[in-house]
Structure formats: C-alpha cells, structure tokens
Amino acid sequence: MRRVLTAIVAALALAPAARAHFVFVVPSADGAAVTAVFSEDLTPAQTVPVDKIGGLKLAARGADGKDVPLTLKAGKNALSGSLPGAGGRVVFGTVEYGVLAKGGGKPYLLVYHPKAVVGPTNGRPVVVSAPLELVPVPLAGRVAFQLLAAGKPVADAEVTVTVPGGKKQKVKTDADGRTPGFAGTGRFAVYGKHVEAAAGERDGKAYEEVRRYATLVVAVDEHPAAAA
Secondary structure, three states, rough: OOOHHHHHHHHHOOOOOOOOOOOEEEEOOOOEEEEEEOOOOOOOOOOOHHHHHHOOOEEEEEOOOOOEEOOOOOOOEEEEEEEOOOEEEEEEEEEEEEEEEEOOOOOEEEEEEEEEEEEOOOOOOOOOOOEEEEEEEEOOOOOEEEEEEEOOOOOOOOEEEEOOOOOOEEEEOOOEEEEOOOOOOEEEEEEEEEEEEOEEEEEOOEOOOEHHHEEEEEEEEEEEEEEO
C-alpha cells in the first residue's frame, strides 16, 4: 500500500499544473475584424472547444459613441466577426462561464469581460463603463493599466501584463487601481480579477460570490514624451 501511495504522490508531482484560460478579443492586422479566443494567450487553444465561450456577446463602439452588436461566427477553437465602419474604435463584451466550486470553497459565478482597442491608442483612455474593465493609461515614456469595477478603481489587485515580445509580468495595482508603467511599443495583453460578495443562482446552481475577469488587448505605437 505504501508503494502505491508513493507512486500516486510522485505521479501528481509530475503532472502539469492546471492552466488558466481567459477570454481575449484580438483585432486583425487591418482592423476589419476580431477573433475571440479562450486561451492562456492570444492564440486559440487547440484543446479547448469554442462552445466554452459560445454565449459571448460583443459590441463595437465607434468615434460617434454608438454601440453596434457584432455577429460572431463559431470556428473550432475561436469566434470571429467583422467590424462595422472604419476608424478608431473599441470592442467589448461579456460572457458568463457558469457556476463553479473548487476545493470545497464557495461556489461562484465566473464572468469574463473582454475588451480590445482596435488600432493604436494614441493616448486615449478608452473607457466603456463595463462591470469590470482594464483601461490603458498613457504615461511619459510608458503605459500603465487601470482596473475599474463599476467605474471605481480596484486597489491591491493582481494584474498580469504580457508585454510585446511575450513575457508575462504579474504586478499589483496601487490605491488608484493602476499598475506600474511599462515601456516598449507593440501589442499588450492584460488581465485582472475582482471578486464580488453577491449571491444568486444560475441554471439551477446557487453561488455565493461573483468572480469577474477583465481582459484587454491594446497596441501602443508611441508613448507621450516626458515633460521638459
């Protein structure tokens, strides 16, 4: 029996750790379309069927401030949709993943709030007033990211930033809900979490809290110059 237990422990130790997936909205290079993925990064996870996020609703907001719902087409591992009109805009939405309970903890409703800025930010804060969202904050020579819950800053939250080149950095937000600044230009992918003590029921399953994840995909072409 002891040998069997030892073998089980060893197998568990060698097993790969569970990997977290998030909903990212990725604009095409020409800004004419977006792809939504449920993955660790901005590429579709080949082992995750797209029906995991089949209920995703996205809208595009143009320079006129009007929101246009997007029609999404399901592929094997991603959703895709064309964008209306032209010019700078932001795509954002929500999908409820469902009620989960892990390790004997509180059952919770898992909700994702993805957002993508189409085209360079050009210093725009790009706020859409979602229940949870990440906002790019231009700084002198850098860019920071602010986590907002119902429009209010979320302090001391863990935010993960994938900088251009693919390296991931975990940071904490300050009292204003902002991360430290990041240098470099190119595409950034960011996600952050916020937990609400709100009870309810979905599909016959009760939950005691809501766990929201906001994601942001944004391209930074240049940073504001430092003051002289």
